[in-house]
Amino acid sequence: MAAALLAGGLILVTAPARAENKPQNEYPVATDARLEQSGETVRLTLMLSSVVAVEAWVQAAPDRVIVELPSTNFQIQSSAKKAAGFVSAYRYGLFTADKARIIVDLSHPAAIVRTEVKEVRGGFGELTIELRKAQRADFLAEAAKAKRPQAAALPPAPAKPAGETRRTIVIDPGHGGIDPGAVIAAIAEKSVVLAFGKALKEQLSANDRYRVVMTRDDDRFVSLSDRVQVGRGEQADLFISIHANSLVQAQDVRGATVYTRSERATDAEAAKLAAKENEADSAAGLETSEEVQDVAGILMDLARRETRTFTGVFARNLVDKLGGSIKMHKIPLRSAQFWVLSAPDVPSVLIELGYMSSPKDAELLNSPEWRGKAVSAVSAAIDDYFARERASVGQAAESRN
Numbered sequence: 001m002a003a004a005l006l007a008g009g010l011i012l013v014t015a016p017a018r019a020e021n022k023p024q025n026e027y028p029v030a031t032d033a034r035l036e037q038s039g040e041t042v043r044l045t046l047m048l049s050s051v052v053a054v055e056a057w058v059q060a061a062p063d064r065v066i067v068e069l070p071s072t073n074f075q076i077q078s079s080a081k082k083a084a085g086f087v088s089a090y091r092y093g094l095f096t097a098d099k100a101r102i103i104v105d106l107s108h109p110a111a112i113v114r115t116e117v118k119e120v121r122g123g124f125g126e127l128t129i130e131l132r133k134a135q136r137a138d139f140l141a142e143a144a145k146a147k148r149p150q151a152a153a154l155p156p157a158p159a160k161p162a163g164e165t166r167r168t169i170v171i172d173p174g175h176g177g178i179d180p181g182a183v184i185a186a187i188a189e190k191s192v193v194l195a196f197g198k199a200l201k202e203q204l205s206a207n208d209r210y211r212v213v214m215t216r217d218d219d220r221f222v223s224l225s226d227r228v229q230v231g232r233g234e235q236a237d238l239f240i241s242i243h244a245n246s247l248v249q250a251q252d253v254r255g256a257t258v259y260t261r262s263e264r265a266t267d268a269e270a271a272k273l274a275a276k277e278n279e280a281d282s283a284a285g286l287e288t289s290e291e292v293q294d295v296a297g298i299l300m301d302l303a304r305r306e307t308r309t310f311t312g313v314f315a316r317n318l319v320d321k322l323g324g325s326i327k328m329h330k331i332p333l334r335s336a337q338f339w340v341l342s343a344p345d346v347p348s349v350l351i352e353l354g355y356m357s358s359p360k361d362a363e364l365l366n367s368p369e370w371r372g373k374a375v376s377a378v379s380a381a382i383d384d385y386f387a388r389e390r391a392s393v394g395q396a397a398e399s400r401n
Contacts (some may be wrong), residue, residue, distance in 0.1 A: 177221030
């Protein structure tokens with residue numbers, strides 16, 4: 001089983017939630033964010049299209065305030081002020097099928113003075129989050145007793161249909177919802193990789209060649225453990241996680257990279273990237289735990305040799321095919337301890353499409369023409385991988401006769 005990390009601790013589940021969201025145009029809309037400081041008080045205000053219920057609590061390590069409300073369509077200007085006083089940043093987005101979150105990062109401990117939504121003229125709502133500086137001891141005491149909403153039991157993923165003979169491929173667009181990933185010039189990684197994932201699914205689904213499943217097909221948050229469990233629950237033959245890198249201090253670094261999972265990283269940059277990607281749950285306000293790392297390690301210890309071999313074969317083939325169509329990083333095949341690649345029985349790779357911090361890569365990542373070339377290369381690598389697998393199975397059968 002995979003480990004689902006929730007605010008109240010570690011809970012083992014059998015599969016991720018598969019709840020259906022209603023269309024975003026039916027959500028309450030949040031606009032006009034204002035962040036203001038007055039002495040030792042900081043106030044964040046948002047306008048809402050209707051009055052909704054909210055809950056808020058503080059959380060330590062890292063210090064933050066978490067505000068939970070029903071699924072919300074955030075239409076906030078990218079130019080809105082994001083820092084003031086002891087508020088170093090805030091972010092927002094979908095968290096589960098029926099909830100959204102606003103996470104306020106703190107550079108100094110703070111107490112929640114007021115969290116409310118009041119009705120204003122025209123039936124609109126005004127959400128106010130008012131915070132005041134607090135002593136560390138008081139903050140930690142409040143964090144220790146804060147309410148931790150528990151998630152409902154997660155239903156099992158639907159089994160692969162009886163008689164299904166097509167190969168199953170799970171496409172995992174990274175980040176999503178409240179976790180934007182890298183953000184450069186108001187362009188979020190979560191949007192870039194979702195567009196790529198959808199295009200890849202469309203090509204792979206052509207002519208009904210494969211059974212294709214996406215861990216997310218809209219702007220929602222999916223935990224790392226749920227991503228892994230989608231692959232396992234769907235009995236995937238391949239799991240492909242899609243990301244885009246960013247190195248603010250090295251804008252000349254460019255190119256795509258293919259990553260596999262290993263306990264020891266191939267180099268320092270790979271280790272740093274894995275550590276950053278493994279913090280995705282924390283970005284959504286889920287508490288981290290060494291216990292989750294232990295579970296991931298145990299899963300990898302139990303990984304079958306065949307799965308690692310298949311992963312290596314596909315990864316090398318993917319590098320070859322991508323290298324014939326798009327620019328690759330100078331070290332195009334690397335490995336590190338990525339949680340999202342921890343399924344013991346599903347060949348899994350992570351593709352960093354390029355560097356959003358590179359002006360040239362950023363331009364290409366948003367180009368439909370470039371995306372089409374890269375999608376075709378990934379699709380060709382998948383076709384070749386399964387063709388080789390069928391050939392090897394046929395040769396093995398002949399040798400037994």
